[in-house]
Amino acid sequence: MIELDGQLFDGQTTRSRAASLRVWTDETVRIAVAGSEQTLQLPDLEIPARLANTPRRIRLPDGAIFETPDNDGADALLAAQGRTRRHWLHRLESRWDLVLASAVFVLGFGAAFVVWGVPALARVAAFAVPAETSAWLGEGALEVLDRTLEPSALSDARREALRARLDEVTAAAPDAGDYAFRLVFRGGGDFGANALALPSGQIVLTDELVALADADEELIAVLAHEVGHVVHRHALRQAIQSSTLVIAIVLVTGDLSATSGSVALLPTLLAEARFSQEFEREADAYAVRTLDRAGIDEAHFARILRRMDEDPDEGFASFFSTHPNTDERIRLLERGESGEDAAPRQSLK
Amino acid sequence: MAEPALESVASQPSERVAFEFRGTASEYFRIWIVNLSLTILTLGIYSAWAKVRRNRYLAASTRVGGASFAYLAEPMAILKGRALVVGFFLVYSMAQGVSPLADAVFGPAIFLAIPWAVIRSMAFRAHNTAWRNVRFAFGAPYGAAFGAYIGYPLLGALTLGVLYPNAVFRQRRFLVDNSAFGTTRFQIGSSNRDFYRAFGMIVMLALVLAATAGVVWSISGRFWAAAVASVPMGFYLFGYAASQISNHTYHGATLGPHRLRCRLEPGPLALLYASNALAILLSLGLLIPWAHIRSARYRLSRMGIVAAGSLDEFAAAQGDDVSSLGDAFGEMMDLDIGL
Numbered sequence: 001m002i003e004l005d006g007q008l009f010d011g012q013t014t015r016s017r018a019a020s021l022r023v024w025t026d027e028t029v030r031i032a033v034a035g036s037e038q039t040l041q042l043p044d045l046e047i048p049a050r051l052a053n054t055p056r057r058i059r060l061p062d063g064a065i066f067e068t069p070d071n072d073g074a075d076a077l078l079a080a081q082g083r084t085r086r087h088w089l090h091r092l093e094s095r096w097d098l099v100l101a102s103a104v105f106v107l108g109f110g111a112a113f114v115v116w117g118v119p120a121l122a123r124v125a126a127f128a129v130p131a132e133t134s135a136w137l138g139e140g141a142l143e144v145l146d147r148t149l150e151p152s153a154l155s156d157a158r159r160e161a162l163r164a165r166l167d168e169v170t171a172a173a174p175d176a177g178d179y180a181f182r183l184v185f186r187g188g189g190d191f192g193a194n195a196l197a198l199p200s201g202q203i204v205l206t207d208e209l210v211a212l213a214d215a216d217e218e219l220i221a222v223l224a225h226e227v228g229h230v231v232h233r234h235a236l237r238q239a240i241q242s243s244t245l246v247i248a249i250v251l252v253t254g255d256l257s258a259t260s261g262s263v264a265l266l267p268t269l270l271a272e273a274r275f276s277q278e279f280e281r282e283a284d285a286y287a288v289r290t291l292d293r294a295g296i297d298e299a300h301f302a303r304i305l306r307r308m309d310e311d312p313d314e315g316f317a318s319f320f321s322t323h324p325n326t327d328e329r330i331r332l333l334e335r336g337e338s339g340e341d342a343a344p345r346q347s348l349k
Numbered sequence: 350m351a352e353p354a355l356e357s358v359a360s361q362p363s364e365r366v367a368f369e370f371r372g373t374a375s376e377y378f379r380i381w382i383v384n385l386s387l388t389i390l391t392l393g394i395y396s397a398w399a400k401v402r403r404n405r406y407l408a409a410s411t412r413v414g415g416a417s418f419a420y421l422a423e424p425m426a427i428l429k430g431r432a433l434v435v436g437f438f439l440v441y442s443m444a445q446g447v448s449p450l451a452d453a454v455f456g457p458a459i460f461l462a463i464p465w466a467v468i469r470s471m472a473f474r475a476h477n478t479a480w481r482n483v484r485f486a487f488g489a490p491y492g493a494a495f496g497a498y499i500g501y502p503l504l505g506a507l508t509l510g511v512l513y514p515n516a517v518f519r520q521r522r523f524l525v526d527n528s529a530f531g532t533t534r535f536q537i538g539s540s541n542r543d544f545y546r547a548f549g550m551i552v553m554l555a556l557v558l559a560a561t562a563g564v565v566w567s568i569s570g571r572f573w574a575a576a577v578a579s580v581p582m583g584f585y586l587f588g589y590a591a592s593q594i595s596n597h598t599y600h601g602a603t604l605g606p607h608r609l610r611c612r613l614e615p616g617p618l619a620l621l622y623a624s625n626a627l628a629i630l631l632s633l634g635l636l637i638p639w640a641h642i643r644s645a646r647y648r649l650s651r652m653g654i655v656a657a658g659s660l661d662e663f664a665a666a667q668g669d670d671v672s673s674l675g676d677a678f679g680e681m682m683d684l685d686i687g688l
Contacts, residue, residue, distance in 0.1 A: 007415070007416065009416070009481045009482030009483075010482070011482045011483070011665055012664065012665055013483070013531075013661065013662060013663060013664050013665065014480070014481040014482075014483050014531070014660060014661055014662065014663040015481075015661040015662070016414075016415065016416060016481060016661060051380075051402065051405055051406055051409065052376040052377075052379075052380065052406060053376065054405070054406060054409030054410060054417065055409060055417050057419055063482075064482065065482040067416065067417070089383065089402070092383045093376075093379040093380055093383050094379075098383075099378075099379045099382055099383070102382045102383055102385070102386040103382050103635060105386055105389070106382060106385045106386055106389065107633060107634075107635070109389050110633075110634070252385075252634060252637065266630055267630075
């Protein structure tokens, strides 16, 4: 005979009364509370499916709740109602082999989402906005940079010559028509020999880099790389990717509000470094195609990269490095691997 | 550990009733991972059912006075609310593509909807939580929510933070004072002064943190060394802020003749946050459920009710059903609504 012990709550007040429920006939149950008994129709009981080992709340027709910790008894009562199947969710959650398979599936999906899903989403989203919006997002970036950069010491004639070189690049560069490129000259300060592309189409070239180049063709290669960052909308895509990742992490960690902030930080940094390296490869490939069209030897690009690499390096944790290893970049260039199109700013180094 | 005594409101003898959390990481992990798998397989639709199952487990695992809590929300109600919110944002983004006026129309609309979303979200959650077959309730006029979530925080920002603790106090008071269990209302037990004192300490701790980082930076000359050195202090700051805000929200709050107890401690809470963060990182996220269970167990172990007389006498209200729209809105907008 099925008999369950529990408490009865009538739904009017929080009064708790010890009660027992037992199956009386095939169709009826009897509930005993404080010496009195009532008979109820078995099919009228609302018995919830099992959820781990939490107490079962059996709902009676008058809205009262019979709460019992006896899960086996409640399952037997469900069976007496003719519902013999154990609930499929509880079955899923009870079998460790299925749970393990779920864990593997979720981890695999999560990894695929970060590696392919997020960049693909960001690409679609970034190219959905008009070029002017993309440029507008980068406005003010130069003012921020100018706090670290110094005025340029280049002569006007040299500037004019280099601006003409940029025009050569943009004339040869694929898909560059939508953007207004402008060359800006600065002293590098802490940045040293470097070039930066801003989403607005401004390309910052430091005096140190100009001095480092042995030939103008090398600077053209650098400019082509920077134009690649702008045309591929890397700054916007970087911003979209980072925010998507943070939102995803916060959604999965749920309401662990204070923890999720610190938890989100490290994977976001790692993933951003990875995304950024992808962007550099994309810009390199773009530079190669541009040089090809302009009839300039790609070896110039490899040469200036090599020379920039000889500058003293920061050295801390290449995991977080935003740029791929120079040897790898040059190897890709030499194989002529332009490949199909595989941040607030992107610099050459 | 010595604790400040809570005098009972009436002169009845009072009895301390502890909360108890019976959830286990093993059970919760299985529920969580099955939830996630099904949510991925159904392209997110299952998330409404997942939320109900998770909340049912957490509520049913929480016990006080010999009975567990119950989460009663219907997944379909949550799904409908979410569908509406997603639909709204779809229309918004399409309108953005069509007309530059879209932001001018939708921006203020979203802004003005926030207080309403807070109310609906709180009401939905309270209405769908029950103990001993009596539901909680939440209800507030729009103006009160506007003040708590927009007016006072804005004032706090305009005064460069001087009135910010006041804004947090108003928000917490809004959440507690508009809540009820059955027909019995809650009332906050802390004052503005408590929040000012807590924020004074938070500012001091933040200054110590900045000074530590600055000294390490100037000695080592490395930014990352300064960042690493400020991690322990950062967690302590987190633990202090979270414990104080929880304590001042719940501790001493009255429910009829009874009072709530909430005595979270900064140190243990900071250690809990730090160990959770480390465990989640090292396990690639698989220990998230374990972290949830430990957090709940610690919090509830520090909470209780100082009962003046019997807990059998709360009466149920005759409430209407509350739609889950605000609930979905609250989630999507990531409002920090916790009660």
